[in-house]
Amino acid sequence: MSNKAPRGVRLVITLAGRRNAGKSSLINAIVDQDISIVSDQPGTTTDAVAKHYELLPLGPVTFYDTAGLDDSGELGELRIKATQKVLWRSDVAIVVIGEEGITNYEKNIISEICELKIPFITLFNKNDLRPPSTEDISYCHENNFPFLEVSATNSFNIQEIKNAIIDLAPDEMKRDPVLAGDLFSEGDWVVCVVPIDLSAPKGRLILPQVQVLREVLDYNAVAVTIKEHEIEKALQNLNSKPALVITDSQVVLSVANDVPDEIPLTTFSTLFARYKGDLPSLIKGADAIDTLEDGDIVLIGEACSHHPVEDDIGRVKIPHWVRQYTGKDINFETYSGHDFPTDLERYKLVVHCGACMLNRTEMLRRINECKRRNVPITNYGVAISKVQGVLERIIAPFNL
CATH class of the missing domain: 3.40.50.11420 (Rossmann fold)
Known part of the structure; x- marks a missing residue:
């Protein structure tokens, strides 16, 4: 049943840590299946591996097994960047600590997770081989970081990991979300x-x-x-x-x-603008359409990659309607998939799709990143209603 849930409404849980910390073994133990390849050879996991699972009472979730944070070489750097991209769309993060304990690798990823405001827990894995050091325990206590001692080998505290994920899940994932x-x-x-x-x-x-x-x-x-x-x-x-x-x-x-x-x-x-994001912010972002000038660049953000049709909504219709509404010679660029531009300051406006293939966490992060860069962001439906002159009527049911 969990495989049939839309990808964009799943809770995303990402395991991050160094090579050979036991991330793959932990996922296998949590879902009670051999999904990820397990080996004593460091670097077995090269790309993020997704596993769908039914975690009650949260319902369908997706676990991501990621490449090691200490991966080396040019290819290793690309794998680490792929791990960071997965974190961007994560609702909960799990930092897996191996036998070496907490090093700068773990501290850096914890810092990044905190900056992204992702709830997380630290797991001291391989408890059967080496319990965490006094220094590592003190580090977690001093920073008020939740942690567990676990072992994928003998399934020690595996149920407690699931309980911790449920506790860390955003409140909106613990209740039935409402569209209309x-x-x-x-x-x-x-x-x-x-x-x-x-x-x-x-x-x-x-x-x-x-x-x-x-x-x-x-x-x-x-x-x-x-x-x-x-x-x-x-x-x-x-x-x-x-x-x-x-x-x-x-x-x-x-x-x-x-x-x-x-x-x-x-x-x-x-x-969907309300369901997946921040409707008031997206409505406010649509006001920027009135300020567009000749030569301005507008980003069309697509959550999914698809073969564009002749009359594509994001690549053809919206650019046509916006140019018609403003009377300006505006340039449009399209960005598809889970990637999002790092040079947002180039754009005078971002017009995002309905985000049906993103989870709410990733969509809110995109909205917040645009706010941080002072770039207005709206979505397809709000922008179209704006340029068609019916926005006030379309948002009236929400009593904003």
């Missing part, structure tokens, strides 16, 4: 306007639409799914006014014209 469920009640009609998205695989809806439809059913409301040209007929056929209309952002203007003002209206992407 607070905007309607049991028995209400919810109309979902779903034009066929050419970027979606044949026979499927895109993930935000699927998740919203599932939530409507979970909340015992009634979902009506239509295309954009069927709105008037659908509203006439309903025996009561819908509690909410949710539309794909690409047709938000025409839908806003067809849905009476007294019916609450928003977009799938705006719901």
